[in-house]
Amino acid sequence: MSEKSENATEVYPLVIIGAGLSGLVAARRLVDEFHAPVTLVDKGRGVGGRLATRRIDGDRFDHGAQYFTARSPEFQRIVADWVHRGLAREWSKGFALENGKRKEDGFPRYIMDQGMTQAPKTLAEGLPIQLNMRVRSLSIGSLGWEIYFDDEQSTVWVAKSLLLTAPVPQCLEWLKAGNTRLSPIIYQRLCAIEYQPSIATMVRLKGPSLVPPPGGVWLSGEPLTWIADNTLKGIGSTQDKAPEVGRLTLHSGPQFAKKHWEDNPEEVGNKMIESGKAWMGSEVETFQTHRWKYSLAIRHDKAPFLRMDSPHPLWFAGDGFCAPRIEGAAVSGWLVAEEIARRLNFCD
Numbered sequence: 001m002s003e004k005s006e007n008a009t010e011v012y013p014l015v016i017i018g019a020g021l022s023g024l025v026a027a028r029r030l031v032d033e034f035h036a037p038v039t040l041v042d043k044g045r046g047v048g049g050r051l052a053t054r055r056i057d058g059d060r061f062d063h064g065a066q067y068f069t070a071r072s073p074e075f076q077r078i079v080a081d082w083v084h085r086g087l088a089r090e091w092s093k094g095f096a097l098e099n100g101k102r103k104e105d106g107f108p109r110y111i112m113d114q115g116m117t118q119a120p121k122t123l124a125e126g127l128p129i130q131l132n133m134r135v136r137s138l139s140i141g142s143l144g145w146e147i148y149f150d151d152e153q154s155t156v157w158v159a160k161s162l163l164l165t166a167p168v169p170q171c172l173e174w175l176k177a178g179n180t181r182l183s184p185i186i187y188q189r190l191c192a193i194e195y196q197p198s199i200a201t202m203v204r205l206k207g208p209s210l211v212p213p214p215g216g217v218w219l220s221g222e223p224l225t226w227i228a229d230n231t232l233k234g235i236g237s238t239q240d241k242a243p244e245v246g247r248l249t250l251h252s253g254p255q256f257a258k259k260h261w262e263d264n265p266e267e268v269g270n271k272m273i274e275s276g277k278a279w280m281g282s283e284v285e286t287f288q289t290h291r292w293k294y295s296l297a298i299r300h301d302k303a304p305f306l307r308m309d310s311p312h313p314l315w316f317a318g319d320g321f322c323a324p325r326i327e328g329a330a331v332s333g334w335l336v337a338e339e340i341a342r343r344l345n346f347c348d
């Protein structure tokens with residue numbers, strides 16, 4: 001897929017930075033429908049980004065995104081395929097509120113049968129993806145976009161065309177580090193996109209929890225926004241005859257996350273467990289925490305993606321565009337793929 005430049009730098013026709021949902025949906029469509037020569041790169045050990053499932057000794061916790069809607073025709077098609085293949089299923093049309101009452105709005109929320117990472121893993125099958133490579137800076141050179149990585153070998157790639165799908169503030173940091181100037185209009189629109197942080201605490205209980213079926217509670221927002229019981233969700237264990245104990249995911253609100261970002265993780269976890277004690281029902285056996293600097297996009301750009309025109313095109317996509325959340329990320333990826341194919345003449 002790549003060629004070597006004179007100074008032994010790898011040169012790629014089209015690179016996608018980020019193998020989260022938007023990058024993978026874009027790559028899948030570009031490869032399957034337009035036969036485009038795509039290469040993905042991600043800093044993670046695995047694919048998926050914020051669609052994340054953690055395994056702890058046979059227990060399984062969705063600790064990033066919890067469920068997704070499918071209201072747009074583009075995403076409905078993808079989800080229908082997952083449901084048909086037994087990979088995804090409807091979880092519920094609503095959940096309990098803090099006061100114990102149930103709120104339903106008629107829209108199905110879907111989950112992946114083996115945890116949320118199953119979605120990106122399915123999409124990633126057969127795609128050329130380089131993992132464990134953290135982008136540090138981006139600058140424009142004579143052959144294309146120069147991508148500098150944070151590794152001991154100081155690896156550099158050149159991309160003739162480039163799609164960025166990481167949270168927008170991160171993309172802006174890379175461009176700034178590479179002294180790359182964007183057009184003022186694009187720059188302003190990108191700077192207006194905003195995300196909020198969250199802290200997740202994953203708790204294994206010694207007995208069942210008090211979270212009501214089907215396993216989720218929408219909370220007021222601070223200090224907690226959400227509690228899920230992964231056991232009731234049906235993904236809580238990798239073993240057949242696992243004990244029916246609570247395996248909870250607690251999500252903090254943005255204020256709590258900002259206030260306790262630098263605190264000792266054990267203290268943070270204990271505070272979150274104390275805040276959610278009405279739903280515990282059993283003693284805590286173990287817990288872990290995870291910090292999400294970018295969880296939900298609270299201000300997004302209404303366009304499905306942005307493009308910067310230059311001799312070497314640069315696109316921005318992901319959940320900062322189109323609509324926030326999983327569905328928005330997927331639709332953004334789907335639509336940017338078509339635009340890239342058209343612009344780079346892969347459509348013929």
Ligand SMILES: Cc1cc2nc3c(=O)[nH]c(=O)nc-3n(C[C@H](O)[C@H](O)[C@H](O)COP(=O)(O)OP(=O)(O)OC[C@H]3O[C@@H](n4cnc5c(N)ncnc54)[C@H](O)[C@@H]3O)c2cc1C
Nearest residue numbers: 018020021022043049050065066067135295318319325326
């Ligand atoms: C705690 C939490 C709860 C959420 N709950 C829900 C929910 O219930 N429902 C819902 O619809 N959405 C939810 N979301 C939001 C949803 O997860 C995202 O909108 C969606 O996954 C975004 O996908 P994406 O591809 O745009 O971005 P990402 O998933 O963030 O993908 C970007 C990729 O870029 C990679 N990357 C970043 N920096 C670098 C670098 N320097 N070098 C190389 N690669 C890099 C990352 O590793 C990542 O894989 C939640 C998110 C969080 C964190």
